[in-house]
Amino acid sequence: MVVPELRPWRAARPHLARVARAVTPRLARVAQAVRPRAQRITEVVRPHVARVTRAVRPREGRYTTPQVAAVAATVGLALAAGAATAAGPWDSTGQRTAERDRAAAWSREGGADHGSRSGAAAETPAPAPSAAPVLAGVTGRTVLTKSAPSAPSVPTLASVLDRLLDDDSLGPRRTAAVVDVATGERLYGKDQDRALTPASTTKIATAVAALSAVGPDHRFVTRAVLEPGTDKLLLVGGGDPTLTARGKGGAWADLRALADRTATALEKRRLPRVSLAYDASLFTGEDLHPIGVNENIARVTALMADEGRTDDSGSGPAARSADPAAEAARTFGALLRDRGIEVEAPDAAAKATPDAATLASVQSPPLSAVVERMLTDSDNDIAEALARHTALATGRDASFEGGAAAVHDRLGKLGLPVAGSAFHDGSGLDREDKLTANLLTALLATAGSPSHPELRAALTGLPVAGFTGTLSDRYENTAERPGIGLVRAKTGSLTGVNTLAGIVVDADGRLLAFAFLTDGSMDQTAARAALDRAAAALAGCGCR
Secondary structure (H helix, E strand, C coil): CCCCCCHHHHHHHHHHHHHHHHHHHHHHHHHHHCCCCHHHHHHHHHHHHHHHHHHHCCCCCCCCHHHHHHHHHHHHHHHHHHHHHHHCCECCCCCECHHHHHHHHHCCCCCCCCCCCCCCCCCCCCCCCCCHHHHHHHHCCCCCCCCCCCCCCHHHHHHHHHHHHCCHHHCCEEEEEEEECCCCCEEEEECCCCCECCHHHHHHHHHHHHHHHHCCCCCCEEEEEECCCCCEEEEECCCCCCCECCCCCCCCCEHHHHHHHHHHHHHHCCCCEEEEEEECCCCCCCCCCCCCCECCECCCCCCCCHHHECCCCCCCCCCECCCHHHHHHHHHHHHHHHCCCEEEEEEEECCCCCCCEEEEEEECCCHHHHHHHHHHHCCHHHHHHHHHHHHHHCCCCCCHHHHHHHHHHHHHHCCCCCCCCECCCCCCCCCCCEECHHHHHHHHHHHCCCCCHHHCHHHHCCCECCCCHHHCCCCCCHHHHHHCCCEEEEEEEECCEEEEEEEEECCCCCEEEEEEEEECCCCHHHHHHHHHHHHHHHHCCCCC
16 A cells, blocks of 8 residues: 655655755764753754744644654754754864854965865865755746645745845945746846956856866776886876875875876886886966965866865965975975885976876766865865866866866856956956956856756855855854855955855745855954845745
């Protein structure tokens, strides 16, 4: 006998799934790290419990066992989420990281924000946790049925956002847009076609362009090749910005693994001695970003390990090598020596010939994972590499100019509203970049469209409010807490510039895309809080 699934239970399922997704990354740390704060937990839990309780209430006024279980499960999960949010975020030792990372992030001047992982963390950041189920309302078959909740009322939403965006801390220039992802309908606009400096929200455009032009399954390959008839070994960079040499790469390509394989191949060829050079010719043009030497970004090259960092950090600002490609070659040479290979001239630049034989190689995870890491950590080095790969995939030079032009053209070919926009890099560090709120929301809506599954990582990589990346230590105040776990957004910060663009599930389960751009702020802390309140208001708003 087949027992049909109850209609209220079907209605409750997406709410339960959403809460479970928000909780999962933190459950492992809760047991030893959480110190409950009763009042804060109550405030975080109440809207989630009330929302699911309404969804599972039967028409006859009586609860069935599955429905009671649904509410109980939601309460437990929400309590755990509230506890983790109240006490965290926590690092692997059980220490709270928020204050340390906030200080590092807010002290930056002239550069975009990065991930809020500890600058001293030696382990390379993992990709953002997948949030594909969040998008079920977009790709599911029932999103536009008669029983689906309607989008927020345009006048009501305007009354809410107009008040929140009329905040002096945001500065004199501000634009905004909100779009219903399922229908593409614009629900709110405030100078949405006016182009402003987007800061790191530029990375959303870079992500969409790269995923479209290069493909989400593409992998970057770093090779060791041997010129025929010689002992000349070359380390050939494939433009992998996530290459590491620390031996803890996990899924990321590791120079240590490449050295292992290369040494084995050389031993089989009975070549105990090689002359080592490196080939970073895949990228062309100026390698120094227009902002100059800056701890927010290394020189952009097709060959570097650990983003050229001279410390053991994995994200955030850090001193960088003056020549990341040569430094990677020197590191590779040292690793070969450790494996019994005699190496000469480990830092000479050269270009591999077409006849060079590949002895060994390592490859990055799929581009979709690289994009997720870029967005979650606001990684400028990855962003510039992806702009150059977009250029290569579309027949342009892999330079700052070629990457910027390729991103613009690719978005235009996707039918996105690029009028008024200007790209000068892939990361958003260049203040001459200009984007509109209309373009940013169109990018997000397109990435969530059933017709563009290849772009989905542009959404799943967005930081989760209160949990991951550049939003892990935000949404801590009362007015911002309704957005915890429900807002996923890319942050952007330059001196005087504060932006936020992403997606949010509102009180009725509708997926909305939003973009807020501001310029001229004199108080970055207050401006960020104001933007967070606006996004949180969308999460808590049915806005009928």
